[in-house]
Amino acid sequence: MTNLRIPGPTPLPKEVLRAISRQVINHRGHEYEEMQARVTKNLQYFFQTKNDIFLLTSSGMGGLEAAISNFFSPGDTLVFFTCGEFGNRWAEIAKRFGGNMIHIKAQVGEVVKVEKVEEVIHKYKKIAGVFFTHNETATGVLNKLDQLIPLVKQHQSKPLILVDSISALGAVDLPMDKLGIDVLVTASQKAWMAPPGIAMIAVSQKAWGYQRRAKMPHYYFDLAMYKEFAEKHQTPATCAVSTIFGLDASLQIMKKDGRENIFKRHILLMRQLREGIRNIETYTDKPVHRLELFVDDRDASPAVTSIKIPEGIDGKEWLTILREKYHIELAGGMGETKGKIIRVAHMGYVAKNDIDQVLSAINSSLSVLKTRKKIKV
């Protein structure tokens, strides 16, 4: 069986597989309502919030769209601090909805810098929303939101703070209430060990104030409608019941593990992988003969790690060998990192043994590439 180590969808534990294979139930019935109430409560534990959380039937992007269209009006000044492809896509949504865009891009492979946030926050007098990507999956950096968010909170116009933690929440500590995040988005197929199909969005009291005034159009993702239905633990339209079965089962496993243990485990897996990669020899004619990581240790993500493709190696061929010969499925780069890196996900259902397998396969695959004489020796 393939060891699926792409950054979502991620593998499912057997309890989750069992849960999603059961017969569907009435999404307006009592059993469903009990499940939604339980899932929401368990999510609040991981989001570390007392705020409302809604289950949207969509992938993560739907959650990101809802986070824009529900809270703002065309012409509102929206500040995006991005450091890769996923941040850029979120900014693109806001642009299409008519936001007055201030888009600040960090160097690819780096995090958003404190100084940059300070500079921008001081420059613009009226800001309606400030947007951060917690974990930029396209490069494998984790933004230090505990340093960035307090700077935004000093701003005179008290903008909303919105965070995409689609690929980190559930694996990385992000206390929503303590940090003062207003809108927080994640998706079922990442660290939550559930199938794709559900975006989760948490909304603060302050954000509801914005919601009432917002003029951007929304219908399917109208969160006021979600709030109304959530009173009876339902969703406005037919929800992805089977995915929620899976999410319910995974959250129960995660709750038993406890969030602190899960966060620690992800940090250990990240370290194991990074150390292992640094010890693997490549076969190039460069003075440095070991594989290199794309991101500095201080910015590295506990959920996804990027490895530089050594000069002379065809990244596509490398990934094919890993998949076909070693049954390890990894991802390539995206946007600016396309052809430059390969990415290993280590979020959700992953153990030390999986990382051992990845390291061993990467090591052996380089020998295969060498014997194929595709790279210079």
Ligand SMILES: Cc1ncc(COP(=O)(O)O)c(C=O)c1O
């Ligand atoms: C940080 C981030 N944002 C947004 C998305 C888009 O999510 P989806 O593919 O579920 O729509 C992803 C998916 O990988 C992501 O990692």
